[in-house]
Amino acid sequence: MALLTGALVGPVHIGLGEVLQSIVARLPFAHVDSPLSPTQESILWDIRLPRVVLGALVGAMLAVAGASYQGVFHNPLADPYLLGVAAGAGLGATIAVVYMPHGLGVLPPAAFVGASLAVATAYAIGRSAGRGSGGATLVLAGVTVASFFTAVQTFVQQQHSDTLQEVYSWILGRLPSSGWRDVVILLPYVVVAITGILLHRRLLDVLSVGDEEAASLGVHVGQVRLVVVLCATVGTAAAVSVSGLIGFVGIIVPHAIRLVAGPSYRLLLPLSVLVGAGFLVLADVIARTALSPAELPIGVVTAFFGAPFFAVVLRTSRRMAS
Amino acid sequence: MISANRVIVELGGRNVVDGVSFSVEHGEWVTLIGPNGAGKTSLMRAVAGLVEHEGTIALDGRPIAELGRRELARRVAIVPQVPSMPAGMTIREYVLLGRTPYISYVGREGSHDLAAVEDALARLDLETLGGRQLGSLSGGERQRAVLARALAQQAPLLLLDEPTTALDAGRMQEVLELVDELRLEAGLTVLAAMHDLTSAGQYASRLLLLSGGRVVAQGAAAEVLTEPLIAEHYGARVRVVDGAVIPVRA
Numbered sequence: 001m002a003l004l005t006g007a008l009v010g011p012v013h014i015g016l017g018e019v020l021q022s023i024v025a026r027l028p029f030a031h032v033d034s035p036l037s038p039t040q041e042s043i044l045w046d047i048r049l050p051r052v053v054l055g056a057l058v059g060a061m062l063a064v065a066g067a068s069y070q071g072v073f074h075n076p077l078a079d080p081y082l083l084g085v086a087a088g089a090g091l092g093a094t095i096a097v098v099y100m101p102h103g104l105g106v107l108p109p110a111a112f113v114g115a116s117l118a119v120a121t122a123y124a125i126g127r128s129a130g131r132g133s134g135g136a137t138l139v140l141a142g143v144t145v146a147s148f149f150t151a152v153q154t155f156v157q158q159q160h161s162d163t164l165q166e167v168y169s170w171i172l173g174r175l176p177s178s179g180w181r182d183v184v185i186l187l188p189y190v191v192v193a194i195t196g197i198l199l200h201r202r203l204l205d206v207l208s209v210g211d212e213e214a215a216s217l218g219v220h221v222g223q224v225r226l227v228v229v230l231c232a233t234v235g236t237a238a239a240v241s242v243s244g245l246i247g248f249v250g251i252i253v254p255h256a257i258r259l260v261a262g263p264s265y266r267l268l269l270p271l272s273v274l275v276g277a278g279f280l281v282l283a284d285v286i287a288r289t290a291l292s293p294a295e296l297p298i299g300v301v302t303a304f305f306g307a308p309f310f311a312v313v314l315r316t317s318r319r320m321a322s
Numbered sequence: 323m324i325s326a327n328r329v330i331v332e333l334g335g336r337n338v339v340d341g342v343s344f345s346v347e348h349g350e351w352v353t354l355i356g357p358n359g360a361g362k363t364s365l366m367r368a369v370a371g372l373v374e375h376e377g378t379i380a381l382d383g384r385p386i387a388e389l390g391r392r393e394l395a396r397r398v399a400i401v402p403q404v405p406s407m408p409a410g411m412t413i414r415e416y417v418l419l420g421r422t423p424y425i426s427y428v429g430r431e432g433s434h435d436l437a438a439v440e441d442a443l444a445r446l447d448l449e450t451l452g453g454r455q456l457g458s459l460s461g462g463e464r465q466r467a468v469l470a471r472a473l474a475q476q477a478p479l480l481l482l483d484e485p486t487t488a489l490d491a492g493r494m495q496e497v498l499e500l501v502d503e504l505r506l507e508a509g510l511t512v513l514a515a516m517h518d519l520t521s522a523g524q525y526a527s528r529l530l531l532l533s534g535g536r537v538v539a540q541g542a543a544a545e546v547l548t549e550p551l552i553a554e555h556y557g558a559r560v561r562v563v564d565g566a567v568i569p570v571r572a
Contacts, residue, residue, distance in 0.1 A: 199428040203428075208411070209416075210406040212367075212372055212402070213402060213406055214422075216400045216402075217420070217423060217475070218391050218393075218395030218422050219391070258410070263410040
């Protein structure tokens with residue numbers, strides 16, 4: 001439903017039947033002609049659908065990464081940016097904009113490298129400082145690295161204030177309308193990361209009784225945490241490299257699902273994929289139509305509409321529980 | 323079953339278990355007693371492979387250091403002092419966690435695992451409560467759920483770390499009777515740590531009195547639960563009457 005809404009809404013009217021017929025016309029062995037004009041075809045297939053699919057991939061990735069971080073760190077406030085992904089990606093993006101010619105072109109890979117570097121540093125510090133102390137040391141290491149990377153980013157920005165707007169427009173998050181290229185780049189990362197996380201959904205349930213009890217049940221807690229964090233981080237780094245920093249999805253979607261469907265990761269993780277995808281696609285529809293023809297940063301929309309929505313879910317579930 | 327030889331556990335630069343040797347036979351119930359900080363919980367954690375130790379702890383002749391984590395979990399089930407029980411999880415989901423050592427890394431539980439869960443629920447009279455959330459259970463029901471999870475683990479050795487701490491007298495008796503019943507029915511070996519000396523003496527075939535990380539006395543309840551030993555190691559004035567340890571006011 002969300003994907004169709006994303007495909008239907010825009011300045012140029014294209015009806016539901018026309019969209020469906022155009023999609024069917026592209027299926028092999030379907031002898032149906034598209035009812036759309038060449039311009040409408042181009043709007044649907046080169047602008048709207050790639051953006052809708054990209055939004056679905058980013059939303060699914062952020063939501064499932066947030067849920068899995070909350071599981072491995074036993075921390076309900078953990079989000080996909082916990083170990084420094086946001087700060088690392090922000091620094092990478094800033095360096096690309098400030099120092100590299102054609103900076104916007106190399107921004108996604110630079111953000112990806114920055115995010116990966118930040119989390120790898122946090123992991124190295126956490127491991128060396130807190131062997132056997134569970135996830136708390138790792139989280140503290142993430143906070144430390146994030147603070148450092150943010151400080152460097154702020155310094156670089158202060159030195160080149162002419163680039164502030166470009167950097168901030170990326171930091172506030174937006175889904176680019178650059179055709180299928182970003183989808184093709186992002187897809188393998190997201191598929192591998194989500195598959196890896198979903199394969200661990202039973203073990204995340206075991207981890208919910210704490211590290212020591214999980215170990216007594218035969219689980220290599222450190223190994224599970226490493227693999228899940230690796231999957232979530234790589235997927236998140238890839239997602240933010242094309243979408244910028246979209247906040248709130250990684251916390252609000254998993255918690256809303258928990259309130260309705262319970263805490264089991266067997267259900268929570270697949271539902272996070274679906275709900276995260278739908279949530280971000282709908283948020284993007286609002287972002288590009290609320291002040292049309294101007295666009296709102298999608299991160300502003302996710303927080304503005306997400307917070308009241310979450311409050312309603314929280315209130316309803318508490319009432320039902322009592 | 324358990325053979326421990328000169329076991330040392332160091333925590334924070336201090337030997338909290340300091341050269342302890344003991345053994346437990348198949349089907350036996352041995353209880354560790356001792357004042358706070360005596361090393362009971364650390365020794366239990368060492369037997370479960372949850373804390374590094376020096377010396378040797380062997381299960382049926384095999385040092386636990388040689389056993390993988392999954393293999394060890396198939397042999398040792400532990401009921402922790404303060405079990406972590408996610409409030410929104412149902413009893414059935416929680417008991418299913420006990421099957422973890424039998425399920426491959428990314429595998430799913432099979433019909434055999436589900437049957438073991440139903441069997442554990444039935445043994446603890448929890449069949450009708452299987453769908454209840456852990457957050458809604460009373461103290462006694464929670465303890466039965468934890469025992470059911472340990473039972474689903476189908477490990478021959480059951481470690482009980484202060485299993486009755488949060489229970490009233492009736493629930494405490496119920497839980498200990500249940501454990502003894504399971505021991506006899508399922509042929510389990512039990513190693514427990516307890517503060518309630520009277521109950522410890524009533525249910526264990528042998529007691530090990532730990533103090534300062536060392537074994538200072540061991541044997542049948544009548545040999546260990548004596549007024550001088552309790553006064554020396556607990557600093558408590560008590561009278562022991564027919565196995566009951568009764569505090570005496572000054």
